[in-house]
Amino acid sequence: MMENILFVLAAYLIGAVPFGYLVGKWHGIDLREHGSKNIGATNVGRVLGKKWGLIVFFLDFLKGFIPVYLFRQMLGGSVEAMDYASACWFISCIFAVVLGHTFTCFLHFKGGKGVATSAGALFAISWMIGGGALLAWIVVMLLTHYVSLASMIAAVAMIVAALYDLDYMSDFSMRPSALIVLVLVLLAALVIWKHRSNIVRLMNGTESKSLTRKKDSSRS
Numbered sequence: 001m002m003e004n005i006l007f008v009l010a011a012y013l014i015g016a017v018p019f020g021y022l023v024g025k026w027h028g029i030d031l032r033e034h035g036s037k038n039i040g041a042t043n044v045g046r047v048l049g050k051k052w053g054l055i056v057f058f059l060d061f062l063k064g065f066i067p068v069y070l071f072r073q074m075l076g077g078s079v080e081a082m083d084y085a086s087a088c089w090f091i092s093c094i095f096a097v098v099l100g101h102t103f104t105c106f107l108h109f110k111g112g113k114g115v116a117t118s119a120g121a122l123f124a125i126s127w128m129i130g131g132g133a134l135l136a137w138i139v140v141m142l143l144t145h146y147v148s149l150a151s152m153i154a155a156v157a158m159i160v161a162a163l164y165d166l167d168y169m170s171d172f173s174m175r176p177s178a179l180i181v182l183v184l185v186l187l188a189a190l191v192i193w194k195h196r197s198n199i200v201r202l203m204n205g206t207e208s209k210s211l212t213r214k215k216d217s218s219r220s
Helices: 001-014 019-024 041-048 050-074 084-102 115-125 127-144 147-165 178-193 196-204
Strands: none
Touching: 001 050, 001 084, 019 041, 019 084, 019 127, 041 050, 041 115, 050 084, 050 115, 084 115, 084 178, 115 127, 115 147, 115 178, 127 196, 147 196, 178 196
């Protein structure tokens, strides 16, 4: 048990590494004072350029993927074969790494919106679940060019993909893997909640599209 506790704590600390903030500092700026004032990959892309946005997305993706994948392997490798105890530890690891990103202890518990880190965790759970969310993100992004809208739709799509991948479309019996679906519902709710300001801007028609770099008057 102690090994599992330490791993979950490590997952939180890994998730808490604020790569966007660190990249901004490396460029001599505090991203919390520029653009949308978020330390996530989208704001990095808008403030520092698409290249740096993609780099931060990849780093945030990896910090979600690596801990969850390693913990899954420690627990036997198969999500479907987990018992309830293993499933509880597994979802604790998933939630810890995403909470680490969204509420990082290194920045007074104010982090990113959790999209890239959640995506990494999804692919660590199942390539089908991660792929389903990614496909939804790409389709919405191509149709609307709104990163925020694509991210929220992808958050919902991952639940549908999980229900299909874990065979809950035809069999609704309670199994340990149901806990995985539950944590994905909670993660989707977290992602959407973190986008609440974007929702207001979408409704007002003032939301920024794509990753177009914008001039920031506050930037020296």
